[in-house]
Amino acid sequence: MNRGAPVAAKFYARPTEEVARGLLGRILVSDIGGRRRQTAGRIVEVEAYLGPHDPACHAYNRRRTARTEPLYGPPGTAYVYFTYGMHWCLNAVTETLDFPAAVLIRALEPIGGADTMRRRRGTEPLCAGPARLCQAMGITGAVNGVSLQRGRLRIVEGPAPRKSEIVVGPRIGITQAADWPLRFYLKGSPWVSRQG
DNA sequence: ACGCAGATTTTCT
DNA sequence: GAAAATCTGCGTT
Numbered sequence: 001m002n003r004g005a006p007v008a009a010k011f012y013a014r015p016t017e018e019v020a021r022g023l024l025g026r027i028l029v030s031d032i033g034g035r036r037r038q039t040a041g042r043i044v045e046v047e048a049y050l051g052p053h054d055p056a057c058h059a060y061n062r063r064r065t066a067r068t069e070p071l072y073g074p075p076g077t078a079y080v081y082f083t084y085g086m087h088w089c090l091n092a093v094t095e096t097l098d099f100p101a102a103v104l105i106r107a108l109e110p111i112g113g114a115d116t117m118r119r120r121r122g123t124e125p126l127c128a129g130p131a132r133l134c135q136a137m138g139i140t141g142a143v144n145g146v147s148l149q150r151g152r153l154r155i156v157e158g159p160a161p162r163k164s165e166i167v168v169g170p171r172i173g174i175t176q177a178a179d180w181p182l183r184f185y186l187k188g189s190p191w192v193s194r195q196g
Numbered sequence: 197a198c199g200c201a202g203a204t205t206t207t208c209t
Numbered sequence: 210g211a212a213a214a215t216c217t218g219c220g221t222t
Contacts, residue, residue, distance in 0.1 A: 047214070056214070067207070084215050085204025091214090104214060123217085131215050173214055 005157050006149045012075030016094040016101040020048040020184050021166060023092065023103055027111065027158040032138035037116045039137045041108025041127050042158055045185035045192045047171045049091070051101035055176035059100030070145045071100035078153060080134070080144040087131035088140050092148055092155065106130045106172070106183075109191040129193040161186055169196065 007026055012019055029040045049057040058081065059068045070079040070093060077093040079102050091102035108127035110117060117126045117136035127133040134140070139153065148155045164187075171183045172193065185192045 049214075058214080063208095065207080081214080082206065083213055085206075085213090087215050089214065106214090129215070171214070175213090 007076075007155045007157060009074070009076045009149060012092060012094050012148075013096060014094065016048045016050050016103060017182065019092070019094045020046045020103045020182070023105070023155070024166060024184060024186060025158050025160045027156045028105065028108060028133075028137070029112075029154050029156055030137035030139065031152045032143065033116070037113065037138075039110075039113035039116050041110045041112075041133065041137070043105060043107075043155075044109050044189045045105075045107035045183070047104040047106055047184070048182040049102050049104060050182070051095065051099055054101075054180075056171065056174040056178075056180070057101065060176075062100065064100075068100060071102055072098050073145065074147075076148050078143055078146050078148050080139060080141055082141060083131075088134040089130040090134055090139050104130055105133065107185070107189075107192045108133050109189065110136075125191075128191055 023043050023046050026043050027040055028043060031038050051057055052062045059071045070077055073093055074097050075094050079091040079093050080088055082088055090105045093102045095101045110126050121136050126136045143153050167185050167187045168181045169183045170179055170181055
């Protein structure tokens with residue numbers, strides 16, 4: 001495992017649940033705002049959004065609009081959407097070109113640039129929650145649709161957790177398919193958005 | 197520790 | 210016009 005190297009495009013071109021589990025332990029790096037303001041965090045919590053047949057997915061029933069367009073792009077693309085009038089959330093697009101599925105990044109363990117994160121956030125916690133981590137890392141619609149393999153926003157190799165450390169539960173904050181067990185997080189991590 | 201309401205705007209009905 | 214893959218601050222237990 002080549003630590004610090006970008007996660008290969010091939011990694012994302014797999015079933016979304018596998019990608020979700022596989023992203024745990026890997027590192028999200030942001031150079032948004034300049035390299036001297038680099039921020040980085042280890043992914044500790046994710047959710048899978050399975051595509052056209054997942055009622056909670058933005059592309060349910062193959063809905064294709066300006067907003068959902070990046071979901072139909074190549075695997076390894078960033079899908080950044082705006083919600084509740086003030087929040088950005090980051091996904092990694094999965095599967096194949098034209099299949100609209102993705103993994104929502106929900107929480108990070110900060111491992112670099114915590115000072116920058118604190119300045120952007122203004123309060124704790126820094127990266128426990130999908131909108132919090134976007135604010136901490138400077139992620140907005142400006143990076144919607146970019147590749148996560150290179151450039152200002154990327155996911156690189158990191159220490160993989162053991163399978164026994166991964167907890168599965170229902171996704172948070174949705175009303176459709178609310179009982180589908182598609183949330184994955186690291187057992188006992190103090191950095192997740194919530195336990196249970 | 198927990199629960200609730202308000203913020204704020206895009207997106208689709 | 211309503212809902213939304215959320216967060217915060219303030220209230221009460």
